[in-house]
Amino acid sequence: MNCAIVGRLAFVANLVVLLPGVGLGQQRMAPLPPDCSVPGSSATGVTRRVPQAMSLAVLPLGIGAGAGTLAFLSDGVPNGVANRIAVAVPRIYVGGRRVQRRRAPTTTAEARSLGAELGARYLLDGDVAGKPGEIRVTLSLHETTNGTEVWRRVYVYDSTGVLPFEQAAAMEVAARVAGALSAGERQRLRRVPTAHHAAYEWALRGDAEADDPTRASDAYHSALKADSGFADGYARLAIVDATLLETGGVSRENVRVVQQEMRFAAARAITLDSTSALGWLAEARSRVLGGRPAAASSQAFDRAAALDPTSPVVLREYGRMLALAGDREHATAVLQHARTLDPAQGEVLMSLGELALTDHRDAEACTLLNQAIYYDALLAPAWALRAQVRGRHDDLRYAWADAETAVRLGNPFLGESAGAMIDLIARDTVRARARLQNLWEQVETRGAVGVREGRAIAVALLATRQPKRAFDVLEAVRATGPWYAATLRDSHFDSVRNEARFRALASAQAGL
Secondary structure, eight states, X not given: OOXXXXXXXXXXXXXXXXXXXXXXXXXXXXXXXXXXXXXXXXXXXXXXXXXXXXXXXXXXXXXOGGGGGGTTHHHHHHHXXXXXXXXXXXXXXXXXXXXXXXXXXXXXXXHHHHHHHHTOSEEEEEEEESOTTOEEEEEEEEETTTTEEEEEEEEEEOTTOSHHHHHHHHHHHHHHHHSSOOHHHHHHHXXXXXXXXXXXXXXXXXXXXXXXXXXXXXXXXXXXXXXXXOHHHHHHHHHHHHHHHHTTOSOGGGHHHHHHHHHHHHHHHHHHOTTOHHHHHHHHHHHHHBTOOHHHHHHHHHHHHXXXXXXXXXXXXXXXXXXXXXXXXXXXHHHHHHHHHOTTOHHHHHHHHHHHHHTTOXXXXXXXXXXXXXXXXXXXXXXXXXXXXXXXTTOHHHHHHHHHHHHHTTOHHHHHHHHHHHHHHTTOHHHHHHHHHHHHHHHHHHOOBOHHHHHHHHHHHXXXXXXXXXXXXXXXXXXXXXXXXXXXXXXGGGXXXXXXXXXXXXXXXXXX
């Protein structure tokens, strides 16, 4: 497993949060907050499902002491096998199309239990071990109805890279799960996204850096230097550029450069391979973040979904775009479909929870956000959203705890904004203003903020009667288009809708 991920998981497991006391500055220690509970909500529980006959889940590979520099293979290999099988042999259900954050089973009972939790008849796990020049990648397939290992292979990781044994493993695992493969399925399983193994491995390194979009971008640039015709590499670069723009991870002076790169990379991806769902997903996100109308973005999302109808990632991003653009009914339908494909995807559950919160369906929001956090405890926005649900029901102690957890997981903008709103409910305006003073200064220093974070800070500033600073923050949002336009239509901004600075922002979005 990626070392950074291991560290963050350990951090969450041992997390202790600081809770504000009655007066300003008073704090005390408390354990990680429990599930939220409002009338009608339900606590998180492990869902047990009957595994389909042809179903597979992949687990992260263990990384031995001598293979630390190859930590990217922990997710890279199983994800590669999972995606290859899911696209090539759609009759096999591949849970989530990605690594499931679970510990590999060590007993038959654990294998049976994990299979029931993930709804998978087969589990693929393994490890990477050895020393430089003598690396071995071991893959094992477990049948979960009886918990036994039914297949094992040891592959040599050498100068030919990952692709050869990824292809071989996908072929063998697919045959074990589904039986005889058709000629078309075998051909698709052999797909070679790039003839340059270095390019492919740089792309895997970029995927492993998902928590740090800047480092991921550097890796994808290296992949494209190794192969300038790597369609998937361009798609990945466009997607990470979109993430940087959406989250405010680009300085004011570099916004235009990143926007241009995003548009070029997305267009290049579909020019090189017009049948790539990943390419059309990149194009869709490029259109959203480039200020194109929602209809144009929807067309690209529809194309991606048609090319890969079982991809929960495509549906997740499509649903998120629809939700943020204000089309909540369509967004809910798309996200619910994504949930059926991957019931354990935290971001889908969070997006559904946010829609429920917006519609004041608090019991549903509470349950969904509990589930999102259960499946992805590192998802900072889910903690901040759950703080809002708790705040509405005067569960202030744990509302503060949830907000602080979001801060400690790396999103102080959302966490502190939520904390400020809880302070106001507790009638501690002084503390709320102190939090927001710090946030406003950070935005001013950075000169950029993401749409979600900018909205949260601006709403809190308006709640503390600081409209000028709210405008400062809204003007620092660098991502434009349907998401930002929908944000500006939020009812929280009704009190300042006729102010000149706000009208200028709304007018600029309307003109896109």
